[in-house]
Amino acid sequence: MPNNVLMPALSPTMTEGKLAKWVKKEGDTVEAGDVIAEIETDKATMEVEAVDEGTLAKIIVPEGTEGVKVNSVIAVLLEEGESLSDVDVSNDTAPAAAPAPKAEAVKSAPATATVASAPAQNSGDRVFASPLAKRIAKEKGVNLSNVKGSGPRGRIVKADLDKAPASAPSASPTRSAPSSGIDAKALADAYKMPYELIPNSGVRKVIASRLLESKVTVPHYYLTIHCEIDKLLNVRKEVNDGANGAYKLSVNDFIMKASAMAQARIPAANVAWTDDATIQYTRSDVCVAVATEGGLITPIVKDAANKNLKDMSNEIKDLAKRAREGKLQPHEFQGGTMSVSNLGMYGIDEFTAIINPPQCCILAVGAGTQRAVVKDGAVVPATVMTVTASFDHRAIDGAVGAEYLAEFKKLIEDNPMALLL
Numbered sequence: 001m002p003n004n005v006l007m008p009a010l011s012p013t014m015t016e017g018k019l020a021k022w023v024k025k026e027g028d029t030v031e032a033g034d035v036i037a038e039i040e041t042d043k044a045t046m047e048v049e050a051v052d053e054g055t056l057a058k059i060i061v062p063e064g065t066e067g068v069k070v071n072s073v074i075a076v077l078l079e080e081g082e083s084l085s086d087v088d089v090s091n092d093t094a095p096a097a098a099p100a101p102k103a104e105a106v107k108s109a110p111a112t113a114t115v116a117s118a119p120a121q122n123s124g125d126r127v128f129a130s131p132l133a134k135r136i137a138k139e140k141g142v143n144l145s146n147v148k149g150s151g152p153r154g155r156i157v158k159a160d161l162d163k164a165p166a167s168a169p170s171a172s173p174t175r176s177a178p179s180s181g182i183d184a185k186a187l188a189d190a191y192k193m194p195y196e197l198i199p200n201s202g203v204r205k206v207i208a209s210r211l212l213e214s215k216v217t218v219p220h221y222y223l224t225i226h227c228e229i230d231k232l233l234n235v236r237k238e239v240n241d242g243a244n245g246a247y248k249l250s251v252n253d254f255i256m257k258a259s260a261m262a263q264a265r266i267p268a269a270n271v272a273w274t275d276d277a278t279i280q281y282t283r284s285d286v287c288v289a290v291a292t293e294g295g296l297i298t299p300i301v302k303d304a305a306n307k308n309l310k311d312m313s314n315e316i317k318d319l320a321k322r323a324r325e326g327k328l329q330p331h332e333f334q335g336g337t338m339s340v341s342n343l344g345m346y347g348i349d350e351f352t353a354i355i356n357p358p359q360c361c362i363l364a365v366g367a368g369t370q371r372a373v374v375k376d377g378a379v380v381p382a383t384v385m386t387v388t389a390s391f392d393h394r395a396i397d398g399a400v401g402a403e404y405l406a407e408f409k410k411l412i413e414d415n416p417m418a419l420l421l
Contacts, residue, residue, distance in 0.1 A: 260304035
């Protein structure tokens, strides 16, 4: 029986992706488990493995095609004695014009090749749409009953609203998401400003979209503290000297551990917001921001509060290395209860960061610098590190945020030796 190979869903939120490469070509014999194609999504490049054997008789979607809908037919496998006349290779879920994100290369579990089915459409008076799509529709004045959904089972998603024309404003208009309102390319052309066009990668587009959505929809507030880290630096030096090169702890390792332990001690700061309920996490999974050539990625150190600092340091180094090589698995960068972004190594003294939803907290860590501080009425030098936390005010009130930062400061300053355990 002919087998239609479908565009796999590589994450719970994926609705489309880019068919980056065909590993097999038409006419090739395929065994179960063979890698036949590579698919790019917002944060990963996955290998699609065949689950049946046969001949790759027809490639429906050529490599390099962007916006390929999940569950659309991308190829046909035939068994011995079969022909293309035995199967319908029409594709009702053809690739959309919108490009899909490109990102780090990782391997996935085998994708199941089964017969494709067209997504169910909205029917009756009920409209199937994501919460974000409903909000955008309300802001644009779009009647969702007139929009055809491209998501799973015909669900209307944000991309469908981007292409939908706005109707007359409703009686209670809401503020739409801000944009620059200026076409930089058109302006440069008009004033003959020399430039080169650098195409935005899929990851860069996803970063831009998600950060804009976060900044617009999440009510950020910011709290800043200054931590003296001379005692921490002395502990770090003593431990590293005693390790004889077997391992090397960084200041960021201590920061990661302290951020997780502070969440464990202040559980009201270890939460996520939903419209129906606040999610109270029972462990602290801390994301560490890693800059890669393709863009920012945030690998997760799970249950960081209960990990030995040496083991956690080795884990962070491994995650960062594989992030830069594009070898992280999705579960290693999707999720987390909070994030830490440290720009101190770049000489940045102080900055604020944008929350990575659905998380409700991110720490922006600056460099430790020599500053004059007052102790017992005397001005003395000290190494001071400035940390600014961004909180989601829907889930974390100001007093809770302040309590969390006070606990973080206490862990960093008073007894950094305890962070080793």
